Amino acid sequence: MKSYTITLNINGESRIITVRSADTLLYILRELLGLTGAKPGCLNGDCGACTVHIDGWPMKSCLMLAVEAVGKKVTTIEGLVETPIQQAFVENFAFQCGYCTPGFIMNCHSLIEQHPNADDQTIKEWLESNICRCTSYIEIEQAVKSVLRKK
């Protein structure tokens, strides 16, 4: 087995782990580090449920090898604490079953940080990366816009 011992910066902490080069970031977050906020969905980069941040930008953690994350700053939903978008999801009822919610929140949070003046087109372009099977799209849009307005 081709394994490597690597140090990853995850949610501000250095974590030393031994991984297969073929392990995705999603797999090691959930199975080795117990960070189960990033959800496995399609495992094919289509659904966005596994979205995390790499250096502040959204990344589908099923599309990244763990070894590629060396030297990057990884943030998972567990690393977001009392952010405005988390509160906005609660206030706007922006979910039903909640499975897609961590991925949506990670993507929305990055959008708000990178484009605080995002227009409708930018919001749509970014959020097309995530799928919600409960179809809470209107409420998610309202949640994002409520935070952008406050900014």
Added chain:
Amino acid sequence: MLPFDFDYYRPETLNDAVELFQYLDQQGKQPMFFSGGTELITLGRINLDYTEAVIDIKEIAECKMMQVSDDQLLLGSTLSLTKIEEANLFPLLTKTASEVADHTARGKITLGGNICAQIFYREAVLPFLLADSQVLLIGPNGKRIVPINDIFQGQLRLERGEILVQIATENRFIRAPFFSVKRRQQWDTGYPLITIAALKIDQQVRVGISGLCPFPFRSKEVEDALNNKGLTAEERAAGAIAVLPQPVLDDVEGSSEYRIFVLRNLFYDLLASLDRVQV
């Protein structure tokens, strides 16, 4: 998670990457250059791709370059499509690339990865075909600069162990009026049917098409038909359709008849936009 194991290398220089490939190739490791890596990760998961050695080139300085000069734009092959869109230095490329996959995935997918992929869409190549761009390659026989239209025939004809490093595009093409549309069978997020990219330079329209045939292409015959100014838009589109490369795809995303129907209407829109010829 992939069902097979491989060695992972991250060389710091182009020469190291090229030498490593040759060494691993001699060892029978079926080495693979890896940039965004989305294709290996998604196809490898279902046993449609395989390697025993991954050479990750995306941190090599020359491959990450983005440089504007007086006469040209230089783009490194391992820039992510998102980085290219955010910089927006080549509006036709921005528009065409922004239709690939989705926004988050484009943070991983790279310019060179899209162009050299197995997936047949490879839309990111279209603007460069239209702009007669030059590609910088490095391989076992050294560096070479080649016009993209000489080396891209359905796919980029790299030699074994060769890397696409950079693409250079003259500014006059970057400033040219353009038209770029991606049509999907369903909604805005369904799988793509046809992407058409066009620009107008020296009073002539240039056209590149992806999703119609099992390869992206630019065709002189198609362009000649569309530029036949003595004819109506319907006649020009019909002339272009008569000289399309073959085969036209016929699959679950769309029958060949449906694709031709969509293409005909895209030609009308293109001619209205760039040549002000209405149907």
